[in-house]
Amino acid sequence: MTAANNDHSPVMAAARDYPGGQASADTVRPTPTSAAGAAGRFLLWRGTDPLDIGIVIVVLAVIVTGALTTRFFSVANARAILASTSWVGITAIGATVVMIAGSAVSLAVSQTATVVAMIFLATQQFGLAAAIVLALLSGVAITALQGAVIGFWTANPIVLTIAAGFAIGGVATWISGGTTVYPQVVRFNGLNDTPLGLPLAVYILLALTAAAQWFLRRTTAGRHMYLIGENPRAARAAGVPVGRVTVIAWAIFGACIALTGVFLAAFNTSANAGLGGTLSLDAIAAVLAGGTAIGGGKGSALRTLGGALLISAISDLLLLRGFSTGIQLLVKGLLVGFVVIAVHVSSTRGRR
């Protein structure tokens, strides 16, 4: 897998917020012979992905509309966008790792985050550090267990995570008696701090993105994940421990979900069955909007951060311009669909 970005234009180079490594089909391009091709070469757009063009158009549209909107380009609004990205973003980074490793998606995220939040609040009396460790451990254990079933038994991730969602939700209601969980003592106020005017979760998100990016690009397990996502059979034949690597991917996902759960708990100071909300789908939407392919083998943590930020920025822009939540959702869906199609077309060009 080589770095295969042929940046012919400075605009494009600047627009690529992701470094190489994307196993793209744009390494080999038929030389354009038509007049349009010549014109394209003249414009230095030859060999550019439709995906990149699309992303540039969307980003430019946001910038232009933003410039025409009062208060969009302000420090306070930038903070608001970053803050609203942080919770979903943290989970989405974990979801990226799992999607790259070929396990597609999890539909049990909301329930897992809810349970972790409950555990975090119920263990406050042991101290903040202990509560965080317990929350992370439970998130990792619950999610890695699903990863083990998927990795070692090649179970279908969608069916399995639907089942896991029922099981986690059921057990949580059973133990909590279906009531809201309140902490005995509050030790988590520090998590709601805003150093330099940004919520702590934003720093965690940025650190996680950097860590995940490094992990996926520079470690053996990370490289194995791309291989498994690209072609599980080839990975198995090449001696990659598919089961173990899949479990690692899901364990990372579990830790990310748990972090989101901890921040949700600290922010809401109590947890009920509905706390997780639409986290499952929001996270998938962020990953897809970043251009990670659902089939696995392609994508990066940085792209997901970009996708999550783009969704937040567009929602924020629509909000500032007075559009309803419905319109914000509609545009988000259209954006995700657009990116999914563009990613697919650009990665299969030449193959079809």
Added chain:
Amino acid sequence: MIRRPALPPETLIPAVVLAVVLIAFLCTPLISGKALTTFDVYNTFQGLAQLGLLTLGLGVTMIAGEFDLSVVGTYALGGMIAVRTGQSSAILGVVLAVAAGATIGAVQGGLIARLRIPSLPVTLATYIALLGLTSAMSGGLSVTYTNTGATLWIDRHFASIFSTPSLVTLAGFVIAAAIFGGTRLGRGVRAIGGDRRASRVAGVRVERTLVGLFTVSGTLAALGGALYSYSYAAANPNPGLQPLILAAVGCLVGGVSLAGGRGVPIGLLAGALSVALLGQIDAITAIPDYYTELLYAALLGVIVAVDAPGLRRGIDRLRARTATTRIQDRRP
């Protein structure tokens, strides 16, 4: 030594699940202390009407190896369109809802079939967009259906256990079963789900069939949503993921595999009926919700285990190993 089960899983799973659930349903008087009435049966069929068409729509795409997540969005939109446009004429509302559902399905199917995109991300995007559209149409609030005449008409009892929505749902399954059993289409759909390339080589019109299937799933979901919101005299802009999850459970216990290539409409009916019966058992016995959740988890867990190729390989390997040791043991 290859042992084949007596019945294929697409018959075995729904038959066993439906039998178990039916027995549980018949045993509910032991817990509730009240005898079952025809009204309980009527309510079961109402539950079937609520999820049946959604299950059928999702199921036919799953048989072809796709997964139409957008059905729950089309379901919500269908209900909203029907309520918004059908205040004076209920029929007009249903027609418009169904037309919208069919259009959405056809566009999605066209994209998925022509560009050969995996259906999950595309339909997820559509789902989000449709929820937004539904919410924008209603201002995010539930909309009441004021045409009480139509609501009463729709919930009339037929033969004391059926209503219009449940009869329409059953008719949908009967038509689907007839088409699947009586024409080449059924085999074609299963072939597409089993091995797309081979089915293309064998002459199945893959693209056209897929567009048709997504159109059908959109139509059925919108129809289901319209009937449901008429019956409840209100349209909910965001039904959540629950209807989709229950429809998926209905499909899976109906013998459909997410890998595709397996399943029949009658199995889907059995699956949807099982889910409806479980809901009714819940309502009659008033057992805590988490029992049902854990039961669903267990059911799906069994299906996951049945469908996991890695698990089967592991068992085969284990069996082969024990067989070899047995032979070695026999040697002097």
